Amino acid sequence: MEIDTEKMVQQCMDAINEKIKNLKTLNIMVIGKSGVGKSTLINSVFRGNFAQTGLGRPVTSEIRKIVKKDCPLVIYDTPGFELSAGQQNKVKGQIIDIIQKGYESKDINDAIHCIWYCVNVGGNRTFDSSELNWLSDFTKENKLTKVPIIVILTQAFPVSKAKEMQKLVEKENLDIVKVVPVLAQDIDFDGEYVAHSYGLDKLIDIMVESLPAELQNSLQYMQKPSVDQKVKQSQAIVAATVAGAFGEGATPVPFSDAAMLIPTQVGMIAGITVVFGMDVSKSFLTSFVSATIGSAGATVLGKTIVSNLLKLIPGVGTVAGGVISGATAGLLTTALGFAYIEIMKSVYTGEIKKEDLKSKDVQEKMKNLFQSELKKKP
Ligand SMILES: Nc1nc2c(ncn2[C@@H]2O[C@H](COP(=O)(O)OP(=O)(O)OP(=O)(O)O)[C@@H](O)[C@H]2O)c(=O)[nH]1
Ligand SMILES: [Mg+2]
Structure with missing residues (x-):
């Protein structure tokens, strides 16, 4: 039995395409108020400028599904997420519905595998307790479906403030996987000072720990940091x-x-x-x-x-x-x-x-x- 280099290389190319085709679809639900940095985060974590491929297909009035051809990743984005009293329960219900449907499908490609709950640290914004209340209610509804929830503190600068907020969330003892501060992109303060991005690799570590074995290759294929x-x-x-x-x-x-x-x-x-x-x-x-x-x-x-x-x-x-x-x-x-x-x-x-x-x-x-x-x- 003999084989030459060219043949082996061709077999590699075929195997690569085959493996990519067979990757399971990773579905992530990204929740967070408008402007907290969801799109920026998505584009920093995954290749392919996901959040810029248009607005995505509206699934409900608040939720959009972003799909890219031949890509083992689907993002459910909530661009209009506001926490006005009337809207709170409505959006929660819609999200639970999508999770429930995926759960019942028994198809790994349709299940929601992870939730990124984004809370903005921001410069001088004060912490909004309604966000924590919403999350606390949500975790209760997620008791059976058990989708791993990662709380991401976005635009986490200054670091001291991010740490303070992290402690605050952790103190609540919510049924979540982890709280992780992330600065997805550098912040340039008029060229005087640059706050360098951080935390993205930590987020990937947490994802690796949270996802089932069948999705690890899909995650690695898509993640950048x-x-x-x-x-x-x-x-x-x-x-x-x-x-x-x-x-x-x-x-x-x-x-x-x-x-x-x-x-x-x-x-x-x-x-x-x-x-x-x-x-x-x-x-x-x-x-x-x-x-x-x-x-x-x-x-x-x-x-x-x-x-x-x-x-x-x-x-x-x-x-x-x-x-x-x-x-x-x-x-x-x-x-x-x-x-x-x-x-x-x-x-x-x-x-x-x-x-x-x-x-x-x-x-x-x-x-x-x-x-x-x-x-x-x-
Ligand atoms: N420098 C820096 N800017 C950020 C970061 N995250 C978000 N921003 C900025 O904050 C603004 C809002 O960010 P988006 O990513 O569009 O926020 P979003 O949550 O997707 O907002 P909606 O789609 O309206 O819900 C943009 O001007 C971003 O450039 C970050 O990590 N670093
Ligand atoms: Mg966005």
Whole structure:
């Protein structure tokens, strides 16, 4: 069984598209008074300028559903949310209705998975207790449906005021997941002073903790601020791949059939690419594959390449019996996964430009990354 670089890269591209298509839809309900910064927050957390794709489709008089084609994210926005006495209960009822319907559908793609309840910290606005009362009533109605509620203190500057408000909300002991202060965008005070955005990565941490396993990839695919969570989820993919394919009881792979490892590795690389939400081209993937497990045009994981690679793994240098054990195959796959995560991270943070992947420097870097991972003792 043989496979060449080009074929492997094509398989990666196909797997990436397939995985994106199969992502479950993450549904978030964003609640908060007009002007608190809901749209700004949504656009800072998720790629694709969600809150700017028009006003969304009105679901009720107060609630709009923002959908983007081929995107595993739906935002329910409440642009007209005011807390005038008459309106309070009406909107609450409408929101509960939507949650209830999703809950009853038993379809994960239709359920509301998370509520962002946004309260503005603002410069000199005073804290409005009616917001807390509304939230307190709402949590009671959410008793059965148990949608995780995150209270987000928006435009959280000055920090001291945000902290004060955080304590105030926490004191209420509401049935919520967390209170998190967030400044979604920098505030520039006439060039004299810049308050830097903060808290978005913390919000992602809380989301990761609150969402079920089936939605973690969708969240990572869409979220922008936390590269740490992308890395974490990618590492989990590597671990699951290796445990699944080469774990306890795995049959050794005959040396001549080293290409049998490829489909597993293709799935893993595709999974990591999706988590980073990055558009990768064939040439990008070709650069990575040739620098690590193959060389351009050559057969990937051909006998020679494998035996050369195996020499790098401590204690495996002399392969007996012409087979690759499950442990060795796992090691090879882990090294490949970790090297790919490093590259994705570097590209994501702008440390390396996508176009530079073909350059000699970066090729060398990838090769070294992979080989130093191989040399790590399990
Ligand atoms: N610098 C800075 N400005 C913000 C931030 N959040 C909101 N703003 C500003 O506050 C104003 C209102 O923000 P929006 O995001 O439109 O508020 P909204 O809650 O979506 O308002 P509605 O759609 O009317 O309900 C805009 O001028 C934003 O630029 C932030 O984190 N940093
Ligand atoms: Mg808005």
